[in-house]
Amino acid sequence: xxxxxxxxxxxxxxxxxxxxxxxxxxxxxxxxxxxxxxxxxxxxxxxxxxxxxxxxxxxxxxxxxxxxxxxxxxxxxxxxxxxxxxxxxxxxxxxxxxxxxxxxxxxxxxxxxxxxxxxxxxxxxxxxxxxxxxxxxxxxxxxxxxxxxxxxxxxxxxxxxxxxxxxxxxxxxxxxxxxxxxxxxxxxxxxxxxxxxxxxxxxxxxxxxxxxxxxxxxxxxxxxxxxxxxxxxxxxxxxxxxxxxxxxxxxxxxxxxxxxxxx
Amino acid sequence: xxxxxxxxxxxxxxxxxxxxxxxxxxxxxxxxxxxxxxxxxxxxxxxxxxxxxxxxxxxxxxxxxxxxxxxxxxxxxxxxxxxxxxxxxxxxxxxxxxxxxxxxxxxxxxxxxxxxxxxxxxxxxxxxxxxxxxxxxxxxxxxxxxxxxxxxxxxxxxxxxxxxxxxxxxxxxxxxxxxxxxxxxxxxxxxxxxxxxxxxxxxxxxxxxxxxxxxxxxxxxxxxxxxxxxxxxxxxxxxxxxxxxxxxxxxxxxxxxxxxxxxxxxxxxxxxxxxxxxxxxxxxxxxxxxxxxxxxxxxxxx
Numbered sequence: 001x002x003x004x005x006x007x008x009x010x011x012x013x014x015x016x017x018x019x020x021x022x023x024x025x026x027x028x029x030x031x032x033x034x035x036x037x038x039x040x041x042x043x044x045x046x047x048x049x050x051x052x053x054x055x056x057x058x059x060x061x062x063x064x065x066x067x068x069x070x071x072x073x074x075x076x077x078x079x080x081x082x083x084x085x086x087x088x089x090x091x092x093x094x095x096x097x098x099x100x101x102x103x104x105x106x107x108x109x110x111x112x113x114x115x116x117x118x119x120x121x122x123x124x125x126x127x128x129x130x131x132x133x134x135x136x137x138x139x140x141x142x143x144x145x146x147x148x149x150x151x152x153x154x155x156x157x158x159x160x161x162x163x164x165x166x167x168x169x170x171x172x173x174x175x176x177x178x179x180x181x182x183x184x185x186x187x188x189x190x191x192x193x194x195x196x197x198x199x200x201x202x203x204x205x206x207x208x209x210x211x212x213x214x215x216x217x218x219x220x221x222x223x224x225x226x227x228x229x230x231x232x233x234x235x236x237x238x239x240x241x242x243x244x245x246x247x248x249x250x251x252x253x254x255x256x257x258x259x260x261x262x263x
Numbered sequence: 264x265x266x267x268x269x270x271x272x273x274x275x276x277x278x279x280x281x282x283x284x285x286x287x288x289x290x291x292x293x294x295x296x297x298x299x300x301x302x303x304x305x306x307x308x309x310x311x312x313x314x315x316x317x318x319x320x321x322x323x324x325x326x327x328x329x330x331x332x333x334x335x336x337x338x339x340x341x342x343x344x345x346x347x348x349x350x351x352x353x354x355x356x357x358x359x360x361x362x363x364x365x366x367x368x369x370x371x372x373x374x375x376x377x378x379x380x381x382x383x384x385x386x387x388x389x390x391x392x393x394x395x396x397x398x399x400x401x402x403x404x405x406x407x408x409x410x411x412x413x414x415x416x417x418x419x420x421x422x423x424x425x426x427x428x429x430x431x432x433x434x435x436x437x438x439x440x441x442x443x444x445x446x447x448x449x450x451x452x453x454x455x456x457x458x459x460x461x462x463x464x465x466x467x468x469x470x471x472x473x474x475x476x477x478x479x480x481x482x483x484x485x486x487x488x489x490x491x492x493x494x495x496x497x498x499x500x501x502x503x504x505x506x507x508x509x510x511x512x513x514x515x516x517x518x519x520x521x522x523x524x525x526x527x528x529x530x531x532x533x534x535x536x537x538x539x540x541x542x543x544x545x546x547x548x549x550x551x552x553x554x555x556x557x558x559x560x561x562x563x564x565x
Binding site: 010 | 305307309310311313314315316334337339340343346349351367368369370371372376377378379380381382384387390391392395397398405418419420421424457494495497521529542561
């Protein structure tokens with residue numbers, strides 16, 4: 001193999017060339033690319049097509065909502081704003097909701113950006129680490145003070161809040177009862193001060209969305225932030241949240257990994 | 264496992280099929296008469312969920328080759344440790360019969376940000392690129408504890424810095440790192456067309472003649488979509504194996520012997536059964552070529 005100095009020198013030289021190639025690849029102008037114009041066009045088309053296909057898998061509801069043309073346009077915006085950096089297209093797209101929020105074509109459809117957040121939460125959930133509740137850890141409930149007790153939430157769980165009826169919107173695109181959900185979406189959209197709290201979780205292989213009460217949402221958001229069971233309950237003092245009722249349901253839904261001591 | 268007993272006494276190549284998502288159910292319903300399946304590593308980078316469960320089922324039924332498309336082994340920007348760790352974990356689970364990626368780059372910088380372009384970008388065939396590629400291949404092989412197969416690309420651009428031929432570049436890579444080559448026969452044909460070679464088979468055969476017989480670890484066979492005259496052919500893996508590719512396969516078998524062979528199809532997928540027919544064609548050709556007394560007179564240009 002080559003010595004270190006040769007390698008360093010080669011890395012520097014090749015890095016410059018490759019950065020210049022990538023700059024041309026992401027550029028949208030049609031500057032003179034000389035003999036390589038046709039070839040560069042192929043690489044540009046590949047990049048655009050692969051990126052659009054990847055996002056259409058991660059954001060299936062948004063894709064159906066806004067159609068291929070606008071979706072491709074939004075994908076290009078994301079490519080420039082937040083190019084992929086992980087070598088796994090399935091991981092790309094965390095900034096897509098922000099891009100959609102900024103599109104003037106969607107000014108009259110403000111729920112699309114929130115819908116993207118829900119799509120990505122479901123996509124993320126379906127690829128997250130497999131976990132199941134460690135029942136022995138429940139012994140800590142009797143051994144550790146509640147303000148020193150934490151609950152680890154499964155990686156496959158995401159909670160969201162939205163001013164729009166996203167669950168109905170999502171079901172309108174993914175269930176057999178489309179018409180009912182479309183009607184429910186329309187009805188709820190007209191309600192003043194509408195708020196929806198959403199849970200995306202994965203009991204087995206398929207992610208599920210369901211609605212949370214406001215108190216369940218704040219309770220779970222505190223646990224996800226690493227706050228103790230005691231503190232999280234104290235912050236909900238005046239609410240109707242019932243820990244004893246929540247716990248078995250949460251275990252059944254595969255929301256929890258384990259109890260742990262925060263000492 | 265599906266390793267069909269050969270009725271011939273002549274050693275025949277293992278022939279496999281690229282397994283893509285739409286064919287998972289077909290491949291898992293019953294064990295197909297193929298020697299292995301090839302999956303794209305990055306499609307199984309998820310930490311859990313249904314994809315991993317499917318992979319477990321695949322592993323119960325078939326030997327698996329892991330073909331990566333995102334290592335970007337020719338990148339001057341370092342391949343992130345986290346990416347390599349995912350590949351290593353996958354390899355530990357799969358115990359693949361072969362592991363491969365391309366002579367290409369993917370990682371770079373764009374306006375000060377790290378970027379992975381998600382494509383197989385071309386390398387200049389010169390000393391500097393060779394040093395970078397060899398450095399990365401060596402690093403990855405050391406990390407994985409096994410050797411890689413490196414695949415030749417289809418050419419769409421002519422880079423200014425070339426100072427050696429593609430085959431000189433690839434052969435030197437094998438000597439520097441101990442890796443072998445995954446020779447994609449369709450890519451050689453596509454390159455020949457895109458470089459306006461007058462005699463496609465002559466170009467492709469000369470390309471193969473430049474590679475020593477002990478440096479090849481796998482063949483990929485594929486087709487390409489026809490284009491209008493003057494346009495570049497894209498290696499889109501959307502067509503059946505072309506007549507030209509079958510012809511070149513005969514030549515490659517004569518030269519290199521029973522090298523593991525993969526039928527590669529990623530887009531415009533036909534039925535699983537249609538792909539299995541292509542496996543049969545590959546086997547028939549291999550049997551004809553390798554058992555034929557005329558062809559036992561192996562061509563040796565190494």
